[in-house]
Amino acid sequence: MQGGPSAFGHDGASQATAACFFCAAIGLPGRTCASCLVRIPDPSIAHVPVRPECPRCRAAFMAIGIDRDGSVLHGCSSCHGLFLPPRAWCALLARPALAADVERRLPGKGAPASALIDLVPCPSCARQMERGRFAASSSVVIDVCHDHGVWLDAGELGAVVRHAARRAAGEATSAEPATVIVRYVGGGGPAPARRTSGLTWAKRALGGIALALLIARVLYVMSGRGANMSNHGHDSARAAEGASTALGR
Secondary structure, eight states, X not given: XXXXXXXXXXXXXSOOBEEOTTTOOEEOTTSBOTTTOSBOOOTTOOOOOOOSBOTTTOOBEEEEEOSTTOOEEEEETTTOXXXXXXXXXXXXXXXXXXXXXXXXXXXXXXOOGGGGSSOOBOTTTOOBOEEEETTTTSSOEEEEETTXXXXXXXXXXXXXXXXXXXXXXXXXXXXXXXXXXXXXXXXXXXXXXXXXXXXXXXXXXXXXXXXXXHHHHHHHHHHHHHHHHHHHHHHHHHHHHHHHHHXXX
């Protein structure tokens, strides 16, 4: 990764840099992240209009200011989920200590694990957010609206910030895949649980096996039809020869 969280800026004095929503890679706003192939957000967006209700549990949302630069995020008073617009996202990654302060303002337990499986609509535009495992190698699954921000459930903010800091410091583990980050587009693929479990991977493996068996079945049926057509062709040729012989007689 080039640079680190301290490289973020949006004061206009120099070319601003920002962090990708899906992996925290540093890049220029509006450009495509080289790791996960999505648009890097613009940290000049300090605030976006949001609905007054939490998209996860419908409880009241509250605005939380986190920095003197005008960074504002929104937290749920019930499930303790967080919605981070672009500037708040970049500010938290640039200053990890802010994450602990935010979590102190939302004490208590979050929603049960069974309530975290459903995909989340964006609190701003109401479109279904896109889900993916943060940085491909973390245990946190995040929900992202490319235009407005990131949704994190209770307890995930600290985990995301710490993982991003380790990556920026060059402490990425050898388990991290070198390929692009796998994401799950809402409505277009499986929606993993908030924590990727062995059961989730087993289901994906079984799905791949089922697809391979289906393809093999289709090819088998098609080859059988081809053989039948060939047999019908031989029968037709023999019938034509028989007819010609009869007419000749």
